[in-house]
Amino acid sequence: MICKKLKLLILSLVFILTANSLFAVEEYVSQIYKQLDQIFIEKSEDKLSAVLEDNSSDKYYYLIENYTEKKIRRLIVNNDYDFAMTAIIVVIDNNLENEQAVEMYTVIAEAYEVQQKHEAELEYQRQLELARIEKAKEAQRGNVEKEYVAATNASTGKTVYVTGKETKLVRYNLKGSMGLADVTWLMDQKSEISTVEYGAALELNYGYTTDAKSVIGFDAFGSIQFLSMGNLKDEKQLIPLLADADLSLKYAPAAFPLFNIRAGFGLAFTGKTDYQNLFSPIADTIYSPTIGVKLENIPVGDSKFTVGADWLAGHLFYKNIKFAMGAAMNFAMPFAELEKIKLSLNIGLRDKVLVKDTGIENRASVILAIGAENVIR
Numbered sequence: 001m002i003c004k005k006l007k008l009l010i011l012s013l014v015f016i017l018t019a020n021s022l023f024a025v026e027e028y029v030s031q032i033y034k035q036l037d038q039i040f041i042e043k044s045e046d047k048l049s050a051v052l053e054d055n056s057s058d059k060y061y062y063l064i065e066n067y068t069e070k071k072i073r074r075l076i077v078n079n080d081y082d083f084a085m086t087a088i089i090v091v092i093d094n095n096l097e098n099e100q101a102v103e104m105y106t107v108i109a110e111a112y113e114v115q116q117k118h119e120a121e122l123e124y125q126r127q128l129e130l131a132r133i134e135k136a137k138e139a140q141r142g143n144v145e146k147e148y149v150a151a152t153n154a155s156t157g158k159t160v161y162v163t164g165k166e167t168k169l170v171r172y173n174l175k176g177s178m179g180l181a182d183v184t185w186l187m188d189q190k191s192e193i194s195t196v197e198y199g200a201a202l203e204l205n206y207g208y209t210t211d212a213k214s215v216i217g218f219d220a221f222g223s224i225q226f227l228s229m230g231n232l233k234d235e236k237q238l239i240p241l242l243a244d245a246d247l248s249l250k251y252a253p254a255a256f257p258l259f260n261i262r263a264g265f266g267l268a269f270t271g272k273t274d275y276q277n278l279f280s281p282i283a284d285t286i287y288s289p290t291i292g293v294k295l296e297n298i299p300v301g302d303s304k305f306t307v308g309a310d311w312l313a314g315h316l317f318y319k320n321i322k323f324a325m326g327a328a329m330n331f332a333m334p335f336a337e338l339e340k341i342k343l344s345l346n347i348g349l350r351d352k353v354l355v356k357d358t359g360i361e362n363r364a365s366v367i368l369a370i371g372a373e374n375v376i377r
Contacts, residue, residue, distance in 0.1 A: 029063050040071045043083045045090060052094040065091060069101065081112040172208045175373035177346050182367045184225050184242060189359030191281040195230030197242050199223060201367050213254035221246045237280060241271030248290060260294040268352055283354055283361055288314020288324065306330045323355040332371055344371040
């Protein structure tokens with residue numbers, strides 16, 4: 001009975017010591033496994049070599065080696081042949097008798113070579129595609145250079161690329177407008193004549209941008225008033241016909257493309273009756289050279305504003321007129337744009353002032369017109 005109990009006691013002690021030893025081994029190896037996990041995350045050849053070399057003489061080295069090979073196989077599955085090749089060489093360097101590692105090296109080397117060839121082929125195809133795209137871009141760029149030319153927007157001064165057909169659109173600006181309603185107020189200071197004349201008007205403006213970026217062109221205007229209305233004591237003083245005409249050449253320097261210097265010729269026609277030729281204080285027809293300035297096509301949002309003034313030098317040739325001048329302004333609001341033509345609503349004011357020996361004569365007009373001009377791209 002005592003011998004049986006003694007045997008049980010000895011077996012218990014052996015089991016306890018063996019279990020402690022196994023737990024100690026498991027904990028020790030687990031720490032190394034964790035190091036290997038971190039090394040394979042960092043892909044550090046030096047750290048892997050250090051761990052395997054430090055434990056190469058350990059009796060449990062085969063466990064460490066097996067775990068390392070397991071990590072290498074995981075890299076192969078993930079197609080990470082670069083570090084897999086590096087790691088298996090480290091394993092072989094630390095244990096040349098590891099035949100399994102040598103076989104694994106052969107498999108990895110073959111797979112690595114296949115992968116490199118595949119990647120090289122993909123890179124070659126990528127380079128061919130890039131070359132094809134670049135060639136297509138060059139061909140397209142050549143077509144653009146043939147079909148498009150650089151041109152300067154006359155109104156903004158900006159350089160744009162347009163087709164050969166459109167080049168002229170940015171070299172010149174041509175605008176015509178028809179005044180469907182031209183209402184003129186005729187006033188003479190001394191005689192207190194004040195009448196309203198109704199008629200129509202036409203205007204044409206042209207500007208060409210030279211290679212030096214300056215602008216040359218002309219302005220032409222004509223109006224006629226054929227319907228007179230007024231509350232006069234003597235109805236015979238109503239002027240049956242008034243007309244106005246101007247033709248001016250203009251020049252705008254490249255530094256100030258909106259500022260025009262103008263010179264031309266104009267007339268203020270007065271169609272009097274025989275009675276009015278004898279008794280009307282309204283000035284007769286005046287012919288005059290003109291000199292002036294104009295600010296043209298000033299951008300106001302999508303609209304454009306123009307204002308100018310002229311000196312009528314012809315007053316020097318008329319004894320009863322001391323001074324004469326004209327002024328005009330226009331506000332153009334676009335309402336439709338086609339491929340080549342832009343339509344606008346124009347509200348204009350024009351005025352001619354004559355300073356006579358007997359006082360001031362004024363001819364002021366309000367003009368409502370529809371304008372059309374070429375599209376500048």
